[in-house]
Amino acid sequence: MCGIAGLQVRDPSLEPRLGELLTGMLHQAAERGPDSAGVALYGDARLTPPGHSAVSLLAPGDASAAEIAALVGGDTAAVTVSQSVVVHSPSLPVADLERALRGAFPTAVVTGRGTDLAVLKGVGHPDVLAEEFGLRAATGRQGIAHTRMATESAVTPEGAHPFSVDENVCLVHNGSFANHATVRRELRAEGIAFDSENDSEVGARFVAAQLAAGHDLEKALRLLCERFDGFYTLLVTTGDTFAVVRDAIACKPAVVAETDAWVAMASEYRYFAHLPGIESARIFEPEPEEVYTWQR
Amino acid sequence: MAALTTTVVDLSQESARDLNSALHKASPGTSWHVTHPGGAHNLAVGLTTGLDVVIDGPAGYYCAGMNQRATVTVHGNAGTGVAENMMSGTVRVRGSASQSAGATAHGGLLVIDGDASARCGISMKGVDIVVGGDVGHMSAFMGQAGRLVVCGDAGDALGDSLYEARVYVRGKVKSLGADCVEKEMRAEHVAELAGLLKSADRDDDPSAFRRYGSARELYHFRVDNSSSY
Numbered sequence: 001m002c003g004i005a006g007l008q009v010r011d012p013s014l015e016p017r018l019g020e021l022l023t024g025m026l027h028q029a030a031e032r033g034p035d036s037a038g039v040a041l042y043g044d045a046r047l048t049p050p051g052h053s054a055v056s057l058l059a060p061g062d063a064s065a066a067e068i069a070a071l072v073g074g075d076t077a078a079v080t081v082s083q084s085v086v087v088h089s090p091s092l093p094v095a096d097l098e099r100a101l102r103g104a105f106p107t108a109v110v111t112g113r114g115t116d117l118a119v120l121k122g123v124g125h126p127d128v129l130a131e132e133f134g135l136r137a138a139t140g141r142q143g144i145a146h147t148r149m150a151t152e153s154a155v156t157p158e159g160a161h162p163f164s165v166d167e168n169v170c171l172v173h174n175g176s177f178a179n180h181a182t183v184r185r186e187l188r189a190e191g192i193a194f195d196s197e198n199d200s201e202v203g204a205r206f207v208a209a210q211l212a213a214g215h216d217l218e219k220a221l222r223l224l225c226e227r228f229d230g231f232y233t234l235l236v237t238t239g240d241t242f243a244v245v246r247d248a249i250a251c252k253p254a255v256v257a258e259t260d261a262w263v264a265m266a267s268e269y270r271y272f273a274h275l276p277g278i279e280s281a282r283i284f285e286p287e288p289e290e291v292y293t294w295q296r
Numbered sequence: 297m298a299a300l301t302t303t304v305v306d307l308s309q310e311s312a313r314d315l316n317s318a319l320h321k322a323s324p325g326t327s328w329h330v331t332h333p334g335g336a337h338n339l340a341v342g343l344t345t346g347l348d349v350v351i352d353g354p355a356g357y358y359c360a361g362m363n364q365r366a367t368v369t370v371h372g373n374a375g376t377g378v379a380e381n382m383m384s385g386t387v388r389v390r391g392s393a394s395q396s397a398g399a400t401a402h403g404g405l406l407v408i409d410g411d412a413s414a415r416c417g418i419s420m421k422g423v424d425i426v427v428g429g430d431v432g433h434m435s436a437f438m439g440q441a442g443r444l445v446v447c448g449d450a451g452d453a454l455g456d457s458l459y460e461a462r463v464y465v466r467g468k469v470k471s472l473g474a475d476c477v478e479k480e481m482r483a484e485h486v487a488e489l490a491g492l493l494k495s496a497d498r499d500d501d502p503s504a505f506r507r508y509g510s511a512r513e514l515y516h517f518r519v520d521n522s523s524s525y
Binding site: 028250253255268269270273283284285287288 | 334335336353354356357373375376392394395411413414432433451452
């Protein structure tokens with residue numbers, strides 16, 4: 001099991017409430033994954049000022065946020081949140097910021113990169129982590145949350161979701177890929193490096209490789225359906241896209257709810273119960289191997 | 297005799313286990329009102345007597361599972377496996393139901409006013425299921441006995457590997473599963489369907505439905521296929 005919750009806000013008046021709404025969803029998802037949890041926040045000005053390039057990493061332990069920012073240099077700033085650090089810059093492009101960070105910290109585990117995107121994850125109970133993230137106060141246009149019950153690899157911060165291995169792209173997974181070792185081997189042969197032994201990371205790396213090959217997200221997810229065996233409900237986001245896909249059997253749960261003001265996806269209906277306007281939302285369970293996308 | 301009082305159980309104060317424990321000790325004919333269910337799992341599970349239980353809000357997984365004799369009404373949506381393995385009684389979901397509604401149920405009546413998703417009535421063994429809206433893929437998969445009535449549309453692979461369960465669909469069927477075929481709607485089927493719709497308090501016209509059942513090609517061993525084993 002794992003729990004998935006995601007919310008894309010369409011009505012700007014709800015943006016200040018993104019974190020509050022997502023906290024309620026994450027709390028409901030805790031039962032499905034008490035091992036570890038993570039969130040991705042698009043446009044949370046507390047962590048990533050608007051338009052700033054941002055790189056998230058697992059906290060190296062012995063360096064403070066200020067020391068990290070100083071070592072990366074230039075106009076970068078950094079903030080420590082729970083077991084993660086978010087480094088951001090108003091001037092450096094995302095790729096340059098990541099390169100500078102890796103230069104200063106060769107052993108850093110980078111967990112996300114993008115424009116005003118913060119990825120926070122760690123080991124622990126989801127409710128405790130949500131408190132440490134200050135999630136309730138988060139704002140923004142889109143957020144996803146994941147609670148993990150580990151099956152394919154160890155309970156580590158690296159193994160927690162979301163997996164964000166390409167600029168602005170985040171992936172969370174409920175299920176288990178049966179052929180992840182084979183696909184990982186193929187991707188490694190193409191020169192792609194991995195941060196964990198987690199099967200879901202292979203899905204994220206595969207999607208990133210398809211995007212790099214010029215496919216759009218919808219096509220990338222169709223190709224994933226063709227290549228991967230096993231069980232999966234996936235929620236994948238970019239800066240403005242929210243996408244859901246399930247395997248051919250669709251055995252892992254997924255519910256989508258949609259109003260004019262927002263679209264949300266969850267493992268169970270109850271995660272939505274507190275969302276404004278849920279009474280009149282369009283609610284459905286995604287069909288197997290059909291890629292659903294919403295553009296903000 | 298109808299109960300004069302209704303016992304209220306507030307799930308914002310008590311646990312699902314408290315609720316089930318109280319229901320298991322309750323006298324037949326008593327009424328129960330469950331508030332603030334919040335989508336909790338395993339509500340009103342394993343009831344064996346003629347209780348009337350109203351759940352005022354969304355229910356989680358396996359609501360009213362293994363039900364015998366009781367009437368359970370959910371005023372909201374229900375999660376995976378509502379009324380799974382029900383033996384008798386009535387379960388009604390006023391909203392929609394998630395996957396595997398009525399799975400393996402042996403008897404009783406399950407009514408879902410909204411939609412049911414994938415595998416509704418999987419391995420049904422005698423239950424009657426009436427769905428007001430649509431059902432998802434592989435509904436009535438390996439259904440052995442009972443009736444599934446779908447007032448909306450059915451998804452892919454309806455009735456795959458069906459044994460003797462009967463399926464009635466008013467709307468479109470996306471595709472039929474292995475060994476499931478459309479069958480003639482004779483007078484006795486119209487009458488049977490009319491009874492099922494009535495028991496679900498629905499006024500759909502029974503003559504607007506089509507009937508599906510097993511071609512019985514799959515579950516009898518054919519000696520011609522012996523070389524495949």
